[in-house]
Amino acid sequence: MKIVAIADIHSRIDYQPSVTSILEKADLILIAGDITNFGDCEEAITVIETLLSYNKNLLAVPGNCDRPGVANALASRGINIHATERTFGNVRILGLGGCNKTPFHTPTEYTEPELAAFLNKYQEPAGSGREILVSHAPPHKTKLDRVFLGFHVGSKAIRTYIEDKRPDVVVCGHIHEARGFDHINETLIINPGPFPKNYAVIDVNERISFELY
Numbered sequence: 001m002k003i004v005a006i007a008d009i010h011s012r013i014d015y016q017p018s019v020t021s022i023l024e025k026a027d028l029i030l031i032a033g034d035i036t037n038f039g040d041c042e043e044a045i046t047v048i049e050t051l052l053s054y055n056k057n058l059l060a061v062p063g064n065c066d067r068p069g070v071a072n073a074l075a076s077r078g079i080n081i082h083a084t085e086r087t088f089g090n091v092r093i094l095g096l097g098g099c100n101k102t103p104f105h106t107p108t109e110y111t112e113p114e115l116a117a118f119l120n121k122y123q124e125p126a127g128s129g130r131e132i133l134v135s136h137a138p139p140h141k142t143k144l145d146r147v148f149l150g151f152h153v154g155s156k157a158i159r160t161y162i163e164d165k166r167p168d169v170v171v172c173g174h175i176h177e178a179r180g181f182d183h184i185n186e187t188l189i190i191n192p193g194p195f196p197k198n199y200a201v202i203d204v205n206e207r208i209s210f211e212l213y
Helices: 018-025 041-052 069-078 113-118 156-165
Strands: 002-006 030-031 056-059 085-088 091-098 130-135 169-171 180-184 187-191 199-206 209-212
Touching: 002 018, 018 180, 041 056, 041 069, 056 085, 056 091, 056 209, 130 156, 130 187, 156 180, 169 199, 180 209, 187 209
Parallel strands: 002 030, 030 056, 091 130, 130 169, 169 187
Antiparallel strands: 002 199, 085 091, 180 187, 199 209
């Protein structure tokens, strides 16, 4: 299965042909939040419809810069996976939108106990397939939650979930300058960077491989 992981779109809808070609060829597109730049339902629908025109297999969570109406826009298209899960092929996909508290009081923020409560909804998987967590916020104390000033600003609840449940892959975003990958134990964590300039292609088969573009 070829998955294209994107994040931090911030309402951009002008994509180069090289990018749209990748979107069209994907088995599944995962969006790790910040679909708009402090926009609401109508703005989100413009972005989502643009992406759906290239590929109908799309799942997403809202980010901290998305107002509450963005979740409604995603739900109206049947692609919102915040605090819920989907199965695509043999891959179980879990969603967690928003982020842990910031000093900036952005539209969609949660306390660490609230994030933990969302994650605690996910029971042990029944099968032997792969598991991917799509989370806007990165886990705490990784390469992917360090801001320019050097502080780690990721979620402790997400890190605890990864340590306990060990999903195969975590796709996150939020910290634009922290594009890259890291591991917590065997879990691969990827921040593809702001789309469309940046994205990741993840191949999920017997082995998991990826490339950052």
